Amino acid sequence: PPIADLVDLNDMQIAAKNTLSGANYAYYRTGALDEITYNNNLFIWEKLRLNGFSFVDVSNLNLATTILGYNFSLPFFIAPAAQAGRASSGAETNLVKAAGAAGALYVPSISSTQSIQTIGAAAAPGQVMFHQEYIWSDQNRLQTELQQIEAAGFKAIFLTVDNTGVNGIRDRSLRFEGGGDTGHSATFTIQALNQLRNMTSLPIVPKGVKTAHDVKLCADLGFPAVYISNHGGRVVDLAPTAIEILLDVHNQYPEVFSQLEIYADGGVRRATHVLALIALGVRAVGLGRSPMYSNVYGQQGVSKMISILQQELITEMALLGQSDINAWRGNTTFVSIPKIH
Ligand code: FNR
Numbered sequence: 001p002p003i004a005d006l007v008d009l010n011d012m013q014i015a016a017k018n019t020l021s022g023a024n025y026a027y028y029r030t031g032a033l034d035e036i037t038y039n040n041n042l043f044i045w046e047k048l049r050l051n052g053f054s055f056v057d058v059s060n061l062n063l064a065t066t067i068l069g070y071n072f073s074l075p076f077f078i079a080p081a082a083q084a085g086r087a088s089s090g091a092e093t094n095l096v097k098a099a100g101a102a103g104a105l106y107v108p109s110i111s112s113t114q115s116i117q118t119i120g121a122a123a124a125p126g127q128v129m130f131h132q133e134y135i136w137s138d139q140n141r142l143q144t145e146l147q148q149i150e151a152a153g154f155k156a157i158f159l160t161v162d163n164t165g166v167n168g169i170r171d172r173s174l175r176f177e178g179g180g181d182t183g184h185s186a187t188f189t190i191q192a193l194n195q196l197r198n199m200t201s202l203p204i205v206p207k208g209v210k211t212a213h214d215v216k217l218c219a220d221l222g223f224p225a226v227y228i229s230n231h232g233g234r235v236v237d238l239a240p241t242a243i244e245i246l247l248d249v250h251n252q253y254p255e256v257f258s259q260l261e262i263y264a265d266g267g268v269r270r271a272t273h274v275l276a277l278i279a280l281g282v283r284a285v286g287l288g289r290s291p292m293y294s295n296v297y298g299q300q301g302v303s304k305m306i307s308i309l310q311q312e313l314i315t316e317m318a319l320l321g322q323s324d325i326n327a328w329r330g331n332t333t334f335v336s337i338p339k340i341h
Contacts (some may be wrong), residue, residue: 003297003304008312009269009290012305016087016293023176024086028292030172031233037241038233041267044241048276049336052320061314062324064103067284068156068203068225068261070128073103074310075325076274078302079229079265079286080132080158080207085113087295093122094295098302100124102310105284107132107158110145120152130156132207134163135192137185146200157200158227161188162208168235190217205263210239212248215256225261225283232266232288242266246280250332257281257330271312275320278328279335 001015017025031038065075078095085091091113099106100123107130108119116131123129131154136142149157166186167179185192197204206218207227218226228246230239240248242264249256256262264277265286274285287309294305313325322328 003300006301006304006308008308009294009305012290012293012301015301016296019296020087023173026172026176027083027086028081028289030170031237032168032170032235033237035233035237037230037237037239038267040241041230041233042269044243044267045270045273045276047337048243049338050272050275050279050316050320051334051336052322054321056321056323058318058321058323060323061317062326063310063313063317065284065326065329067105067263068130068205070105070155072105072128072284074105074306075278075283075313076268076285076287076309077105077107077263078291079288080107080109080160081288081292082109082111083113084292084295087292088298090295090298092119094299094302095291096122096127096129097124097299098291098306099129100127101303102306104306105130107286110134116145116148116152116154120154123153128155130154130158130205132158132160134160135185135188135196136183137187138183141183142196143199146202150200150202154202156203156205158205158207159193159196160207160231161193162210162229162231163235168231168237170234190221194221207263208235210236210245212245212252215245215249215262216253219253219256219259223260225263227263227265227286228282229265229286242277242282243280246277246282250280271309271316274309274313275316275328276335278325279331281330281332283329 064073078099092108095106109132131149203224205225208229209226215226228242261283263284264282277285294301
C-alpha cells in the first residue's frame with residue numbers, strides 16, 4: 001500500500017509481509033520454539049489498565065526525556081536488530097537518518113548489514129547513538145569492535161547478555177535458512193561482565209536481563225542502566241514479559257529504580273504499551289521489529305512509523321490527563337491489573 005495509507009504499526013508488519021521474500025520476512029518475524037513468549041509480548045497489554053485523570057491542563061505536552069543523561073525528543077528508541085539490509089538497500093543508514101530527524105535514539109546491532117563506521121558516519125551533527133555488542137568468545141574481536149564503536153562516535157554499549165552461548169531455535173527462519181550467528185561465548189559470567197568494563201571507556205548497559213534478581217545484580221554492580229528484554233521472544237520460549245519482570249522488581253527490589261535507569265522492550269506496538277512500561281518505572285522503551293518492517297519503505301517508512309507512535313503518545317497522554325512523560329514515569333497508580341474480589 002502507499003505509505004500514506006499506513007495507520008498503525010501493525011500495518012507496517014502487513015506491508016513487510018507483502019513486500020519481503022519469505023526468508024527475509026521470516027527472519028524478522030520469527031520467535032523461538034512455540035512462540036509463546038512472542039505471543040505473550042503482544043497480548044500481555046490486555047491484562048493492564050491505564051488510569052487517567054480528567055481535571056488536568058494538557059495544553060502543553062512533553063515527550064522529551066533523557067536517556068543515560070543525553071537529551072532525546074521521544075521516550076522510545078530503535079532497539080538493536082540484525083541485518084536491516086534484508087528490508088532495504090539503505091539498510092541501517094535509513095534508521096540512523098529517521099531517528100536523527102525525529103530526535104530519537106537508535107542503537108544499531110553489531111550484526112548489522114552496514115559497518116560500524118558507515119552507520120556512525122550517517123549521523124547528523126549532534127545526533128547521539130549507542131551501539132549494541134555481543135559477548136564473543138573471541139576476545140580480540142570483542143576488543144577490536146569495542147574500539148571501533150568508540151572511535152565511530154557511539155556514546156554507550158548495550159551489551160546483550162541473553163542469546164549468549166547459543167542462539168535461540170527459530171523454526172520459521174529455520175524453514176528457509178540456517179541458524180545464524182555463532183561464536184558467542186558460552187562461559188560468560190558476572191566476572192567476565194566486570195572485566196569487560198575495562199575494555200572500553202563507554203558506559204555498558206546489560207541488555208536481555210530477564211529476572212528481578214539479575215536487575216538487582218546489575219544495580220549492585222554499579223551499572224548505569226539495565227535493559228529488561230526477552231529479545232522479542234526469539235531466545236527463551238516461556239520467558240516472562242517485561243511487564244511481569246517489572247512487577248517482580250517492584251515487589252522484590254523497589255530500591256533499584258533509584259539506583260539505575262531501566263529500559264525495556266518486547267511487543268511494543270502502541271503508545272499505550274509505551275505508557276504502561278513507563279508507568280512501571282521504565283526510562284525508555286525499545287522497538288525491535290517495527291523499525292525493520294517499516295524500512296521496506298526506506299527512511300520515509302521509518303519516519304512514518306516514529307511519527308505514528310509519537311502522535312499516538314500525544315493523544316493518549318492528553319486523554320489520560322498527563323502532560324509530561326517524566327511525571328508519568330514510575331507512578332504505579334497510573335497502571336493496574338483488574339481484580340475481582
Ligand atoms: C533482534 N534483537 C536483537 N537484539 C540484540 O541485542 N542484538 C541483535 O542483533 C538483535 N537482532 C534482532 C533481530 C531481529 C530480526 C529482531 C526482531 C530482534 C532483539 C531486539 O533488540 C528487541 O529486544 C526485540 O526485537 C523487541 O521486541 P519487538 O519490538 O520486536 O516485539
